[in-house]
Amino acid sequence: MSNETEDLVHQILGRSEIEPQLAEEILSIGRLKKVKAGGVVISPDSTGNEMPIVLEGLLKVMRQDQTGGEVFLYFLEGGETCAMSITCCIEGKKKAFHVVAEEDSVLWMIPMAYIDSWVVKYKSFRKFVFDAYQTRFDEMLNTIDSVVFLKMDQRLYKYLLDKKQASGTFVINKTHEQIANELNTSRVVVSRLLKQLEREGKIEQYRNRIEIM
Incomplete structure (x- = not known):
């Protein structure tokens, strides 16, 4: 394993906070996984019980309903994990969400069999998991608020700003469809609202590309 990868793994739980023994276990038990943009990391049909931690890149979490429809929930950035995957695996529930690579990503996969004992044994890992739950809870509340209280144009602009914040770039390479x-609406509605945002000077549009001003 390269020194660069080892440094990234140590940074996951907060550099000096991580216990040396935990760092050794993470390095020896986990595995490196590279995913191309668009690749599925977790799906409702996934059989593997592993917790993904983002080392590099960006993942998006999508909620799936009984009819197969999906809606965007939140992004996972470097050093973050999917709290929903922890809950489903520990409780043995069927996953009702997708985790997809928004861009080429490097992940550290940890078997779920170790999560319970690490939470009890290591303070830094317990804090990492609880922080992940709190962050995801806050983000899902924001998502619920946007669905319930915001008009579609406001939801769309919030989605674009969230994407910019998560990816660190003002350029969003996505089609209207x-x-x-991801917003569980129609392409026609998105196209109309993007034109409205462009007229307001908030964005500029190009072929399969949006730039936030």
Whole structure:
């Protein structure tokens, strides 16, 4: 394993906070996984019980309903994990969400069999998991608020700003149909609202590309 990868793994739980023994276990038990943009990390049909931690790149979490429809929930950035995957695996529940690579990503996969004992044994890992739950809870509340209280144009602009914040770039390479699928609306609605945002000077549009001003 390269020194660069080892440094990234140590940074996951907060550099100096991580116990040396935990760092050794993470390195020896976990495995490196590279996912191309668009690749599925977790799906409702996933059989593997592993917790993904993002080392590099960006993942998106999508909620799936009984009819197969999906809606965007939140992004996972470097050093973050999916709290929903922990809950489903520990409780043995069927997953009702997808985790997809928004861009080429490097992940550290940890078997779920070790999560319970690490939470009890290591303070830094317990804090990492609880912080992940709190962060995801806050983000899902924001998502619920946007669905309930915001008009679609406000939801769309919030989605674009969230994407910019998570990816660290003002350029969003997505089609209108892709955005519509993630917001659980129609392409026609998204196209109309993007034109409205462009007239307001908030964005500029190009072919399969949006730039936030």
